[in-house]
Amino acid sequence: MPLSFKNIPPTKRPENINISLSSINEEYKCAMSVDCVIFGYDAEEELKVLLLACNMTPYDGLWSLLGDLIQPNEDLDHAPKRIFKERAGLENVYYEQVKTFGDISRHPLGRVISTAYYSLVQISSIPISSHLKDRVRWKSISEVGQLAFDHNQILDESLQRLRQRLREAPIGFDLLPDKFTLAQLQTLYEVVLDIELDKRNFRRKLKSLDILEDVGEYQKEVHHRPARLFRFNKARYREQRQRGLKFEL
Amino acid sequence: MPLSFKNIPPTKRPENINISLSSINEEYKCAMSVDCVIFGYDAEEELKVLLLACNMTPYDGLWSLLGDLIQPNEDLDHAPKRIFKERAGLENVYYEQVKTFGDISRHPLGRVISTAYYSLVQISSIPISSHLKDRVRWKSISEVGQLAFDHNQILDESLQRLRQRLREAPIGFDLLPDKFTLAQLQTLYEVVLDIELDKRNFRRKLKSLDILEDVGEYQKEVHHRPARLFRFNKARYREQRQRGLKFEL
DNA sequence: TCAAAAGTGTTCGGCTTACACCCATGT
């Protein structure tokens, strides 16, 4: 026999929350943080992720994602932007919320609930000063070993999400320089999605989407026939979208 | 000229977090909550969402989603389960995390960061006792007006997510009774996705997926030729998945 | 002249779409 719906009595609820905000935190000992999965790419190579050396017991010696507590006066969605700016000197980074991780014991120092964001950058856009070389590192996705905290899970879910989004929206361009060749773009998809693509089919597809702009320039300093350079045209993409064309790869 | 990567000095970070967990909360005045977007369906009707009357200024008189603070001793992903059980007497509900909403001013009483989950139930599985009829209500998606807090945004994003997931995974069955007709299933898809489907194509598609089990029974108490009843076969679905067959509609 | 990658069309099969009539049941 099904139970019936139990409403919290109207009088009880607001007071509860009121109490929370002045006193519940002491009881909860809970902090909110953000973890950033910064994916990076250099043409022709592997997909990488930016990691920091962790020096918190019991995770000393492991690598971790870049995280920070949320400031009392900032919107959740603003925190990653601040972190990119403060910690890596980056602005206008593409990022997207993935998921919030809140197991009780995910953090050794107490309850820290963390919202994961992934972001896409070119590796060259984050120069790592030499005195930090042993504490900050790009690691290939396939070579990431055990990470601190629950960061392996966070990385996994972020990668899954990145792959899904990459198939249904033109976000890959954020991993490439402004001007790129079709071969570079194809390799990007192959590397990130871990699939092989047919050159002719890939090019036909992109031509049909009509979201690239022929820069009119060619590759330089290359030991073979230089390729045309293209640029992603966001305005044209929006046009195509309105006409009902769906990006899909 | 690009800035170089700025690491937080190794000595500073752990202490910071340590301090947080004992004292930062008083400073932050931040609470974590969960909001549940409970989608419900009754064969042949519209997709609905369960709403509660809100009695918190300045939202008095508006409807809101079902939410609650997270308990200090429970995993984030466990909170919805507890809420379904405590507040609606429901167990074994399908639910999925959607997104976390954390704008500073989203809650009138202070900073409340809330993680949204959507869930799928049959409307008949939540009997609403008569003395609560004016405080708890199923509303058709299309008739939901202004909600309290940022709950319109939460509902929108949850619905988007539900629609996306419904197209790529066999989750619709959670909205239907154990045994259902193909017409009911088709109507479900049409109603939730707001599209029209061709009867013959729909049936062929489902036959090819081979994830339904013919119960061998027929509809009863119906004023026309009774339809066969089917049941979703989860094991068979997993088999098909392993063979590489992708659910898609 | 050689090496290396750029660039380019066509065919085939499978999936999606569109479409109309007879059947079984209750009243």
Next chain:
DNA sequence: ACATGGGTGTAAGCCGAACACTTTTGA
């Protein structure tokens, strides 16, 4: 007998997959 939805097959078009050779450049 009639009204109501249940149940079924076929043809056309589109899209994705497979596949090989010529061209251009630098060394």
